[in-house]
């Protein structure tokens with residue numbers, strides 16, 4: 401929409417005979433609109449930031465997918481929830497490559513076992529616990545398995561999370577799953593609300609409860625990183641329990657930071673923007689199928705979809721899993737000794753504009 405039409409729609413520049421907005425003569429309104437159009441359209445977009453022909457244009461050099469720091473977690477016993485695929489799988493692998501003994505938990509039993517086996521095949525230390533973080537007993541088992549297998553628990557990445565109430569590998573069939581899929585509040589089903597809140601909030605709480613019990617028992621300090629989202633600091637249309645649950649993950653993080661600082665335990669979170677993983681691809685498949693049913697909303701969520709770095713990238717490339725994992729591990733490591741209760745918005749600048 402042209403800026404001029406937008407202003408008219410908003411009633412900002414109505415002519416004297418109009419019913420709302422600032423009262424202007426027709427000539428004054430035209431003058432104002434032209435001035436704003438010049439200011440906002442032409443000068444605000446003098447060149448395409450992604451245009452490779454602009455002198456000096458350069459993409460950010462990204463952390464390579466296989467980058468790791470040898471020995472950084474040598475001998476540390478670390479839990480990763482949601483280890484079967486996506487960022488959890490990449491975090492588990494990089495931790496093991498950096499010397500950690502990794503215990504991974506996932507509800508996807510076969511894939512979780514395969515992922516951990518592929519880490520072990522590199523000659524690294526990792527073990528798999530099948531489980532669902534919404535079950536307190538599974539979270540307890542995850543921690544006791546880590547202690548029995550490796551002797552203690554030093555750190556944890558609570559990464560398992562969902563955007564909808566489908567089983568993570570369930571085939572998407574939007575018309576028959578509406579009560580479990582993303583929807584605005586007036587259309588949202590109980591199963592959708594309950595499952596997303598249960599996994600992202602209660603599951604993170606259960607995971608932390610057992611991890612912290614063990615760390616308190618050991619009295620050797622510790623470090624926890626909870627995986628929230630940029631949806632934990634702002635709204636994202638059409639995903640009410642996801643947004644509410646990720647705000648809650650930030651809240652749990654801050655609360656735990658206060659309670660456990662005296663015991664040498666740091667608790668932080670990451671607020672990542674969209675990152676290409678199976679979850680992301682599934683979310684877009686759901687949106688694609690939903691559009692196929694004739695669904696329409698205001699579309700405001702789609703008005704801003706690119707991060708600052710993606711907008712500026714010559715290939716419009718978004719965040720990579722390796723970039724997210726790099727920050728998770730930094731926060732988990734002793735290098736972040738002065739950081740607790742913080743959220744690192746690993747969103748390519750999405751939330752700054």
Ligand SMILES: NC(=O)c1ccc[n+]([C@@H]2O[C@H](COP(=O)([O-])OP(=O)(O)OC[C@H]3O[C@@H](n4cnc5c(N)ncnc54)[C@H](O)[C@@H]3O)[C@@H](O)[C@H]2O)c1
Nearest residue numbers: 482484485486487507532533560561568629674675677679
């Ligand atoms: N991909 C993104 O764009 C994005 C953006 C912001 C935040 N996040 C968050 O990052 C985390 C990882 O997401 P991802 O993109 O790698 O997703 P993913 O779906 O690829 O991986 C999530 C993993 O969690 C597991 N899981 C789900 N529910 C579980 C449960 N109840 N118990 C145990 N395991 C369970 C899944 O089986 C899967 O292996 C999530 O918390 C997600 O909300 C993702």
